[in-house]
Each structure stands twice: as structure tokens, then as C-alpha cells.
Amino acid sequence: MLRFRRRGDIQAVYDAVLLRSGWCFPVSDEPSKLDVYVAHRAALVDYAAPIIGCRARAEDVVQEAYFRFALAAEDRRVEQPVGYLYRIVRNLALDWLRSLGADQRRHEACHVLNSSGVAAASPEDEVLTQEALRQVERVLADMPERMRRAFEMHRIECCTLQEIADALGVSVATAHRLVRDAGVAIMACLRDSEKI
Numbered sequence: 001m002l003r004f005r006r007r008g009d010i011q012a013v014y015d016a017v018l019l020r021s022g023w024c025f026p027v028s029d030e031p032s033k034l035d036v037y038v039a040h041r042a043a044l045v046d047y048a049a050p051i052i053g054c055r056a057r058a059e060d061v062v063q064e065a066y067f068r069f070a071l072a073a074e075d076r077r078v079e080q081p082v083g084y085l086y087r088i089v090r091n092l093a094l095d096w097l098r099s100l101g102a103d104q105r106r107h108e109a110c111h112v113l114n115s116s117g118v119a120a121a122s123p124e125d126e127v128l129t130q131e132a133l134r135q136v137e138r139v140l141a142d143m144p145e146r147m148r149r150a151f152e153m154h155r156i157e158c159c160t161l162q163e164i165a166d167a168l169g170v171s172v173a174t175a176h177r178l179v180r181d182a183g184v185a186i187m188a189c190l191r192d193s194e195k196i
Helices: 009-021 034-050 054-075 081-114 123-142 143-156 160-168 172-195
Strands: none
Touching: 034 054, 034 081, 054 081, 123 143, 123 172, 143 160, 143 172, 160 172
């Protein structure tokens, strides 16, 4: 049943005709989700920009926050919609920073692995490095094929876990477990060799 603010019977009929024609929406005591978003959009962007460090990206985060706010609020009534919207913006901004940091660390690691401008090491350091590489090769050769391939794709080819999962036909969680287990095995081998 539609509720209208009654200003008389004529106004109610007029509102009903406009509603059926698609020219207006029923009047409610509460502001719509879109009204809340539009009223606070600029403040939300101002709130997200210092967290992210980029105003353009902050606007993207605020827009994504509205989509999540609109979808989440469909199922239930939100007691404090403005606070809820700010919480969504904050969480999305922090998620974006975390993913950016992880991407940067992965690309830096790949750059270090692929860089050819390595400083000259002492002969002793070269011997130790060669021995460590031989141990890593032995550990990799003894690993199950799927684990070895996942590790190589992640550490050498700089593939994401999703790309590894797709290539191996496993879930992302399984791809993560394979990479982690391979890394743990290699680190254990290298730690054991340092004790000798």
C-alpha cells in the first residue's frame, strides 16, 4: 500500500496519477538511500581522499560505497544510514590501500628478481649464493608438480593467486596454500643449511 502525504483528496489523486505515469515517487517520511548519498557525497569524498591520497580514486571509492550501501540496505532497515555509509567508505578505502601495498610489494619483488644490475659480490658470497640456489633447486625438484608450478608462477612469473588458481584448476585458497607450503619448505631448507 502506498502512503502519500495528504494535502487533500485532490492532491492524493494527482499524486497517484503522477506515480502511475512514472513522473514521481511516493513520498516517505524517511529520505531514500540516494538522497542520503547525494546529500553527503562531497563530505564522503573529503573523508576518503586523505586516507587514499588521491581525490579521483576517493570519488571511485565513494561511488562503490553507494552501490554497496544501496544493495545492503535493501534487505534491512539501517538505523543510521549516514554512519553506515561512512563506515563502508572507510572500509573500502582501507581495502584499496592494502591491495595497493600488496601489488607494490609483488612488483618490487619481481623487479628485484628480474634486475640484471646486481652489485659485484665477494667470492665467498658467490659460493654461498650458488650453494643456496642448488639447495632451492633440489627442494623444488622434490616437490609435487602442482606445488612447484604454483610457486614458480607466483615467485618467478609474478602471477596473482587468481591466475595460478585458473591455470591449475583449483580454488584461490588452494593456490595460496600451495604457494605458502612451497615457500615454507624452501625456507626450512635454507634455515637448516645455515645451522651447518
